Amino acid sequence: MTNESRRDWRPARWLRILLPAVLLIVWLGAASVGGPTFGKLSSVSSNDQAAFLPASAESTEVNTWQQKFTDSKAIPAIVVIASETALTPEQLASFAALTPRFAAVQGVEAAVSPATSSIAGPIPSKDGKAIQFIVPISDTNNVNTVVADLRAVAGTADSSSVTAYVTGPAGLTADLVNAFGGIDGILLLVAGGAVFLILLLVYRSIVLPFLVLLTSIFALSAAILLVYAFASWGWIKLSGQSQGILSILVIGAATDYSLLLVARFRESLRHVESKWAAMGRAWRAALEPIAASGATVIIALLCLLFSDLNSNRSLGPIAAIGIVFALLASLTFLPALLVLFGRAAFWPFRPRLEHAREHAHSAATPAVHGLEGISGLWKRVGTVVSRRPRLTWVVSLVVLVACGLGVLQLQANGVPQSEIILTQSQAAAGQKVSAAHFPSGAGSPVVIVSEKGRADAVLKAVEATAGINSASIYAGNVRPGSEAAPVVREGNVIINAVLTSEPDSSAAEQVVRTLRTTLPAADQGVLVGGVTAIALDTNTTAQSDLVKIIPIVLLVILLILMLLLRSVVAPVLLVASVVISYVAALGVSAVVFNHVFHFPGADAAVPLFGFVFLVALGVDYNIFLMTRVREESLRIGTRPGILRGLGMTGSVITSAGVVLAATFAALAVIPILFLAQIAFIVAFGVLLDTVVVRSLLVPALSYDIGRAIWWPSKLSHQPLNGENR
Structure with missing residues (x-):
């Protein structure tokens, strides 16, 4: 009797009835309350750009002063x-x-x-x-x-x-x-429909796609309930962007985790007759990679708390809450459904016991050690990796580096607000008409806070600045032509300066930079704010966040992988591979944005969001692969274990990658430039990571290095089953 057989669990009849019932009731309760809450998220959501700036930003200080001048x-x-x-x-x-x-x-x-x-x-x-x-x-x-x-x-x-x-x-x-109005219905419909069709093609089952999709929906419903509560209490700031990303992330992650559990369950059903024993095996085998993957994404998202931009900082816990419930649903709700349906979940292609057929096939079909019983595409991929490992990873690396060269064309310096909406916008059209007949900055002036005694000198300096059409000291809301004394608050006055260029243009931002440089000569305590300054400060903060958060995320992921794989070399290789994959995806995206879609640029936060999602989710697939590789390496040796791990996880990880790419691509149905760009970067990056990095680069490089990838663990210097290196 094998160790696995001795550990097979068949609970008492009352427990087999009670446990799934309790889990289903708990999740049904959460979904019944959280589902209707989805339509209420907009009531606690804000798209005000100023609300997401840090308190230390100059434009935020100006906003505070403005509130003192008027209620x-x-x-x-x-x-x-x-x-x-x-x-x-x-x-x-x-x-x-x-x-x-x-x-x-x-x-x-x-x-x-x-x-x-x-x-x-x-x-x-x-x-x-x-x-x-x-x-x-x-x-x-x-x-x-x-x-x-x-x-x-x-x-x-x-x-x-x-x-x-x-x-x-x-x-x-x-x-x-x-x-953003489509977030409440269209986005979920498109994402759910895409996931369902892919699952239908992957499993050729009528029942299973419903079970997996139901798991994702229940996870999202529970997450929304908590996010709504936190937003209504003022603990987090929810925006339309974070709301859309939450939905996509939960559906994609829950489906990915579910696919891994389902694959293990189906594999176990071929070896044991009892559905409970099969689920016990599947759950134990899937727990570590799913928990590690979820923890990696959660911690990577929480690294956004180090951001100075409130929108980024808020997305961290919002998305992390979603991943927590995706993790819980895939490890509790889905197992309860699977043990209820058993083999019927895979109807009409129910898995059957295959012990005899497996041995006969292995004996009749000689294969590369590690690929016994593997057939089709993944047998061919494994054969290529085993015969030409160095050529395989070098060619893969060259392709990725070539793709990454396009990153030099990335224009992530922010875009005018009038360009954010991709569909027809009366406001954007009206802004162009207004600019043709009036000073472009009318209605959105630069707001300057100055000491009363120095206000005249500051006003002269403002009027002398290129790019300023007119300027005046705020005297309250008076009818045109009326005269009134300037409004003074705590010894300060406000100067409103009308720009000659559109307030959301790069030229307007340059005027703000100039004013911030020159006006301190007239008043050292002067502050420059307004709509243009808010956009400028937002872009500047987003760019500084990129430099600060990327190293933190990489360090956290590296430490998690070291703990999971009990190795130093393998985690370093995995982190390096996903970074290269990210740069390649960003490079291709930059070329597509500039020369195919002809976008006016990119939001300054796009590279950071793309990095967090791609690196965290890209590591997911490597975790799925390398935990199985380590499991097999302990049995049959590192190199055969690499081939067997690749063959056994190939189809499920590829399916998971296609599902995640499809769900993120659904973000493109919301006609917002930022979401469309994130949709393309993550969807393309996930496919690139799934097809090239996880299927070719990582297995081939690991195979070429051999058991040294497990250094310094014992597995790195203990040959198994006659393996020499």
């Missing part, structure tokens, strides 16, 4: 009405009647008194072909609804000769919120 937290919507010909006096008079109608829209900030006005306008352009209103929106929780109402009012203008747009920060925010 209002309104964001401006800019209404532009333009004509191809000069507007007539009659048209101008009719447009003036729109002011009270805009003011009557629910969610627009009310005037403080009859002598003041919350709405600036109508402001005619110098060329006489357009007018502009600046409408402050106080209901920042329902910006998209308020903007929609403003667009309805603006649309009542004489449409035969003019065109109306609602743009500005509020307009762009509204279009962004609408673009």
